[in-house]
Each structure stands twice: as structure tokens, then as C-alpha cells.
Amino acid sequence: xxxxxxxxxxxxxxxxxxxNFYWLTExxxxxxxxxxxxxxHPEVKKLFGxxxxxxxxxxxxxxxxxxxxxxxxxxxxxxxxxxFLLTAYVVGGVCNQNLFxxxxxxxxxxxxxxxxxxxxxxxxxxxxxxIPFAGTFKVYHHEHHRYLGEDGIDTDLPTxxxxxxxxxxxxxxxxxxxxxxxxxxxxxxxxxxxPSGFVLLNAGVQVGFNALMYQxxxxxxxxxxxxxxxxxxxxxxxxxxxxxxxxxxxxSGQETYSYYGLLNWLxxxxxxxxxxxxxxxxxxxxxxxxxxxxxxxYNHLQWHTSWPMVTFRFIFEKDVxxxxxxxxxxxxSEKEQRKQQKAKKEAVxxxxxxxxDGAD
Numbered sequence: 001x002x003x004x005x006x007x008x009x010x011x012x013x014x015x016x017x018x019x020n021f022y023w024l025t026e027x028x029x030x031x032x033x034x035x036x037x038x039x040x041h042p043e044v045k046k047l048f049g050x051x052x053x054x055x056x057x058x059x060x061x062x063x064x065x066x067x068x069x070x071x072x073x074x075x076x077x078x079x080x081x082x083x084f085l086l087t088a089y090v091v092g093g094v095c096n097q098n099l100f101x102x103x104x105x106x107x108x109x110x111x112x113x114x115x116x117x118x119x120x121x122x123x124x125x126x127x128x129x130x131i132p133f134a135g136t137f138k139v140y141h142h143e144h145h146r147y148l149g150e151d152g153i154d155t156d157l158p159t160x161x162x163x164x165x166x167x168x169x170x171x172x173x174x175x176x177x178x179x180x181x182x183x184x185x186x187x188x189x190x191x192x193x194x195p196s197g198f199v200l201l202n203a204g205v206q207v208g209f210n211a212l213m214y215q216x217x218x219x220x221x222x223x224x225x226x227x228x229x230x231x232x233x234x235x236x237x238x239x240x241x242x243x244x245x246x247x248x249x250x251x252s253g254q255e256t257y258s259y260y261g262l263l264n265w266l267x268x269x270x271x272x273x274x275x276x277x278x279x280x281x282x283x284x285x286x287x288x289x290x291x292x293x294x295x296x297x298y299n300h301l302q303w304h305t306s307w308p309m310v311t312f313r314f315i316f317e318k319d320v321x322x323x324x325x326x327x328x329x330x331x332x333s334e335k336e337q338r339k340q341q342k343a344k345k346e347a348v349x350x351x352x353x354x355x356x357d358g359a360d
Contacts (some may be wrong), residue, residue: 005305021327028148030277034354037294044293047286050358054111058102058125065095065128069224079223092228094266097238099125101268107138112282115210115237119198123205129227132206136200142185145280150330155187158322166322172315179242180233236247239269240307243314245273247324259304281355
């Protein structure tokens, strides 16, 4: 089974250097494609905006995960027993990965028109995860969109340290197994920021919830939450989207890849990743419609046909690894970065009509 489909066209480049990243000087492709699609297909604007139906899905998954956690605690299974671990992997891994991506959807204000309501829902979605991250994710994820590939700002990019020590099969296996930890720790090391009020509130709510759960159900429920979170960002079929989205395969210079398979149903259509970066203000329920409206902009791109195969290829093929990411020198000075961070209208890309958010 191939892990890529589509015509690579003019994107193919010579083999990558395993000792360095792809360093690019051209602008990332999403802003220009967004402009071109809106010019040729103005009807795409009808897809913009929040969809409150998402809240029902979020609350249902939170309920499923909490009911599973309390039930497994009542069964008195040891946290290292195969039954406990299997449940945490199959049920917990799927649920918490779903909640990661629910928070991703909420971060773009694509559930409610009210930013306050979106933040409240994000904290609720965060509860079964066990570790507060909704607040910090919002800031760093907006920068991932705004400054895609810019070294020192886009913290989705691997560091030189990771590139140096995780080159071989064992290194890549380690990265794929513990990638949730890399995504949790890397932002604070690469681009540290003082905590906002929302970050502190998120942490306080999560700590209070964890204490309440511990008081009523003991350490087992926290073990289930942490293991579910670990599996959700480890060698799990749904976790493969972390690698599938922006790692370049087959010598391609294409920075973003989509996936149109069935696992999108569990993951808020995050596989439609080119479409999402082109139109961050389009909710997950409408993302497939973007490709339907403007197929001529997407059908020539390469896309993944299997998320699990992405992880397999990443680990075992020599031509892909931590080096398979496009990087750009940051165009912002430290002063300009601070100015951008303080800007109130962070939802709008500079000089563009393509919003980062689905709510005003």
C-alpha cells in the first residue's frame, strides 16, 4: 500500500540532507491559495464560521471518557494489567486524541460565536486529558498558522537537538512513541511566553478537577487519564496525523499533506489539512466541501492514503525523518514578535482576508 497519492507535479526536489532541514525562502503556500480560491470560488465564504453542533460531539466524548475512567476504576484493575492498558489504548487513546482535536477546533473559535463560550468548552474538553494544555495550545497554534515553518516561532517544527540525536530508526521510533512529550515541552523551550489569564484559569480548573477525581476514585482514574493521553500521542493510528500533516515524503517540497480516509471521522476531519491551513475559519464539518468546491486547487497535490503507513514509513525509511520539514528564517525581530503577541486582533492574517478564527 502506498502512503501517498496524487500527482507530485513540480513539487519534487532532490533527495533531502539528513543533517539539515529544507530551508526555504518562498512564502508558505496557503495564503496565496486562499486568495486564489476566494477569487475564483467566492461561494467558499459561505462555509466560514462556527458550528455549535460540534459542542454536542465534544460533550459526548467527554462523557464517554469519564464514564470509562470511573468504570475501569470500579473494576479495580491494576494500571499495568493488560486489560487496563488495552482499554486506555483503544478507548482512551481514541477519546483523548478526539479531545485534542476538539480543542484544536475550539481554538479557532469554530463552535460558538462567543470567545468566552469557546474557552469554557475548551476547558471542559481538556478535563479527561488530565494535563492542562488548552490555554497554551491556543497561542502557539495561532503562530503555527501565521508563521508556518518560521524557525524559532513555529514550535511545531523539530529542533536542531532533535535532528541531531533522533536520526536513525531507534531515534525516530523514540520520537514517534513519545511525540506527545515533544509537543508539550518544545514550545516552552523554543518560544517561551508568560502565562496568560486563560492559561492560568485552565490550569486551575484542571488541577481542581483532578483533585476531585482523586478524592472520589483514587489514583487509578488519574493513571487512566495519563495513559490515555500518552497513547493518544504515541504509536496510535490516530496520532499519525502529527507526522502526516507537515513532514515531507518522497523528496517532495510540499509542506502540507492531506488525508481523506475514514479516520477523519474520529478526528474532526483534521486530515483535510491543506484545506484547513487555507481556510482556518471553516469548521470541520465543512472542510470536505472546500475540496469539493475547488478540486482544481487540491487534486494535483500529493495526499496520504493511510495514517498508520505514514508512521511506518517515517520510522523505517531512510529518506524521511526529523529533517523532512520545511523551515524559514523568521522575518520578525524580537521587538516585532512581542508586538505581534500583544496585538488584540490576532485572528486575522496580516494583509489577508483569510481569518484564523470562525468568530468575531
